[in-house]
Amino acid sequence: MSATDKKNLQGNFKPQDAPQYADVLQCMRCGFCLPTCPTYALTGRERSNPRGRVALARAVAEEKLEFTPAVMEEAFFCLDCRACTTACPSGVRAGEVMEICRSQAHAFYPLGKVGKAFREFVLEKMVVSPDRLEKSMIPTRLYQRLGIQWLVRHLRVLKLGPDWMEKAEGMLPDLEKPLRPQLPDVVPAKGEKRGRVGFFLGCVMTLMYPNVSRNTVRVLAHQGFDVVTPKETKCCGAPHLSEGDRETARQLAQFNLDLFLAKDIDYIVTDCAGCGAALKEYEEMLEGRAEQDKLALFRSKIRDISEFLVEVGLRTEGLKEVRTSVTYHEPCHLCHAQGISKQPREIIRKIPGVELREMNESSWCCGSAATWGLKYSDDSKKVLDRKLDNVAATGADYLVTGNPGCHLQLAWGLREREMPQSVLHLIELLGRATPED
Ligand code: SF4
Ligand code: SF4
Structure with missing residues (x-):
């Protein structure tokens, strides 16, 4: 079999949005990923771990297995937390393979x-x-x-x-009036200007936690950047990828790509880990559908807010003291999907007065994962309990994170367990140290 045949082998998959055969071939069955997989920790089942899931997809591609209900169940039971990708020496992306299998599931088993x-x-x-x-x-x-x-x-x-x-x-957090219509199109830089950024306003973040979006704009301006917020910005497509609707995700990606590339901006910054991960995948999602140089240019501009502030150098002069202790939960779509782990900690350590208390297993999923936490609410509670035990052991005042899905899940869990901590986005913490004008 030639290399091209291996790449394109679809076997028992439907031709539209089939996993790349090369992606499932890379697994050498070493098992390094097993201790990192939350669904394996829950079940102990081979088919519910990354190695087993990739083996299922490979068997379908090699026509040894039909796309059975069991394959569909595993596609949806995977949290797509990508912890296995971080652990895998062969670069196997089991979470992404399962994400693609969700669109296959809709093709094989259409809803009523x-x-x-x-x-x-x-x-x-x-x-x-x-x-x-x-x-x-x-x-x-x-x-x-x-x-x-x-x-x-x-x-x-x-x-x-x-x-x-x-x-x-x-x-549900206490909902405010939508922030988007209130945000100025451009907020000018304060002090010595360092550049011009486009702010990608995530839909869940701005609806559920407008204080985060508000602080992102304020902090970026205070750090010396003009902040351009295109009001027409649409959803990044992450919910569609998660639910197996890859076609709508591609349409959204094309819209956002054209919108931001038409702006005079040096960077595109997001405060939502899920949006950042999806935006960085546009290059792959739109491959062959958009011009390659446009895709590469767009990809080169995307930054998570923590990644951006560390890259340009956080201006600390004038920051106020915030006397508190925090622990940090790493959103899967920040640490595993984007490889951003050190930067949020670096920012926390630079805020005067803040003590960072590391928790065990900071990069273990919180059990939210879009709608997974609702579909599998009992399992989600178990994953969350493991996280909250680690939070409790730190005795920190606040739990800091960087994704609205994690924020909702963690805040709910803390309330349910009547724990004293509350959740803050990293940028809210930095916002507390940032002078108002
Ligand atoms: S997915 Fe990666 S880490 Fe897991 S068994 Fe396969 S090669 Fe090993
Ligand atoms: S993405 Fe997460 S839940 Fe899915 S196989 Fe990998 S580690 Fe397990």
Whole structure:
């Protein structure tokens, strides 16, 4: 078999969005990844670890196995946390192979009419439109403001429904009015100007944690950068990739790529680990569909906020003292998907007065993983408990992180366990040290 045949072998996969055969061939079955896999820790099952999952995909590609319900189950049961990729000496990307298998799952086992209509409504109508997303939050804000939420929680009525419903309601932070329309198109740099950045406003971050987005703009300006926030920015496509809707993800990627490349900016900065990971994958997602030099230019500009501030050098003069202790949870899509681990710690250590207390297993998943934490709520609770035990052992005042999914899950878990810590995004912590003007 030639190298090209090996790369393109689809076997029992559908031709559209089949995993690359070369990607599954690389596994040498060494097992180095096994201790890093949360679903293996939960089940002890070979098929629920990276080696087993890659073996399933390889068997389908080699026509030794049909795309069975078991393959579909493993595709969705994988957290796509990518801890296995960090551990793998051969560079096998089991999480990404499983992500691709989710779109195969939709092709092999199409949803019923109602399920399909609901999925299309959420992924193709709502999530793609910042305006519709913001409007969809109005009833939830009313629910919170009119005291209905207090009543629902007090009477514990959601105990009667499925587990995911009570958890989803319990995770809701206090919602503010949408920030996006209030943000200026350009916020000028303060002090000596160092450049001009485009701010990629993540949809979940800005809706759930507008204080994070607000602080990102303020900190970047204070650090000497003009901050350009394109209001038309659409979802990065991460939820679509996670749910196996790769076509809509590609359309969003093309839109955001054209939007940001038309701006006069040196960098594109995001404060959301999930967005950063997706944006850095546009080059691969749009390969053969967009001009290669445009894809390379876009990729060269993307930075996570912590990566950016370390790269340009954090200006510490004028920072206020913040007397507190923190521990740091590494979002999977920051440490495993983007290899960013040292930079957030470097920033924390530079904030005057802040003591960083390292927790054990800081890069172990929190059990959120988009909708995984709702679909598998019992398993998610077990993964989260392991994380929160490690947080508790530090005795730190705050739990710092950098992704809205982790933030929601961790904040919910801390409340449920009545632990004293609260969650802060790294940029909120730096924002506390940054003077107001
Ligand atoms: S995925 Fe990587 S680490 Fe895991 S068994 Fe295969 S080669 Fe080894
Ligand atoms: S991505 Fe995470 S859950 Fe999936 S196989 Fe790798 S380590 Fe396991």
